[in-house]
Amino acid sequence: DSGVTQTPKHLITATGQRVTLRCSPRSGDLSVYWYQQSLDQGLQFLIQYYNGEERAKGNILERFSAQQFPDLHSELNLSSLELGDSALYFCASSPSGTSSSEQYFGPGTRLTVT
Amino acid sequence: AQSVAQPEDQVNVAEGNPLTVKCTYSVSGNPYLFWYVQYPNRGLQFLLKYITGDNLVKGSYGFEAEFNKSQTSFHLKKPSALVSDSALYFCAVSPISSGSARQLTFGSGTQLTVLP
Numbered sequence: 001d002s003g004v005t006q007t008p009k010h011l012i013t014a015t016g017q018r019v020t021l022r023c024s025p026r027s028g029d030l031s032v033y034w035y036q037q038s039l040d041q042g043l044q045f046l047i048q049y050y051n052g053e054e055r056a057k058g059n060i061l062e063r064f065s066a067q068q069f070p071d072l073h074s075e076l077n078l079s080s081l082e083l084g085d086s087a088l089y090f091c092a093s094s095p096s097g098t099s100s101s102e103q104y105f106g107p108g109t110r111l112t113v114t
Numbered sequence: 115a116q117s118v119a120q121p122e123d124q125v126n127v128a129e130g131n132p133l134t135v136k137c138t139y140s141v142s143g144n145p146y147l148f149w150y151v152q153y154p155n156r157g158l159q160f161l162l163k164y165i166t167g168d169n170l171v172k173g174s175y176g177f178e179a180e181f182n183k184s185q186t187s188f189h190l191k192k193p194s195a196l197v198s199d200s201a202l203y204f205c206a207v208s209p210i211s212s213g214s215a216r217q218l219t220f221g222s223g224t225q226l227t228v229l230p
Binding site: 092 | 148150155158159160163165204208210217219222223
């Protein structure tokens with residue numbers, strides 16, 4: 001158990017809908033990362049927050065947004081969902097936002113868009 | 115832009131034999147290098163990392179990796195494979211730099227199967 005929690009574990013929704021994925025980092029970790037894992041794209045970095053501030057942005061679509069709250073939990077919002085958004089979404093955390101820090105991954109949220 | 119290549123989608127090895135999972139990288143400047151493992155229906159778990167210093171890095175569960183700057187490689191190794199090592203292995207790279215390019219880039223993954 002990494003100490004990173006993600007809810008929900010599974011999510012099934014229809015095209016055009018909006019969903020929110022939630023992540024609680026390990027105790028004491030200030031940085032949160034979001035990743036998307038799919039068969040065709042592999043593991044893609046989406047976005048990083050550090051202590052409430054956006055730190056780095058990757059291949060995140062404009063339909064997707066995220067935020068990190070004062071208690072350090074983070075939410076990833078996915079809107080106008082398309083079939084291609086079906087994937088496993090991981091949250092990870094690390095003590096600092098530096099690139100030398102290992103990241104600790106949550107169990108993921110499996111999103112199915114029908 | 116940084117990139118990671120894992121040339122083998124699948125590696126099969128007999129239990130007790132040594133195993134190697136290959137990784138090469140491309141990054142501007144010096145890299146930070148990582149190996150992660152993913153078991154079915156689980157998140158990724160950190161195995162080991164190279165930051166600086168000794169080119170041979172030891173990690174969890176008896177795994178080690180050798181950083182080779184001239185060949186831009188960071189192969190994962192274990193002297194004696196266990197059936198329980200069967201999983202999906204990811205190599206990842208991050209540049210030693212400031213700014214927004216600090217994100218971790220993952221390879222496509224290598225499925226390791228250890229046969230009893």
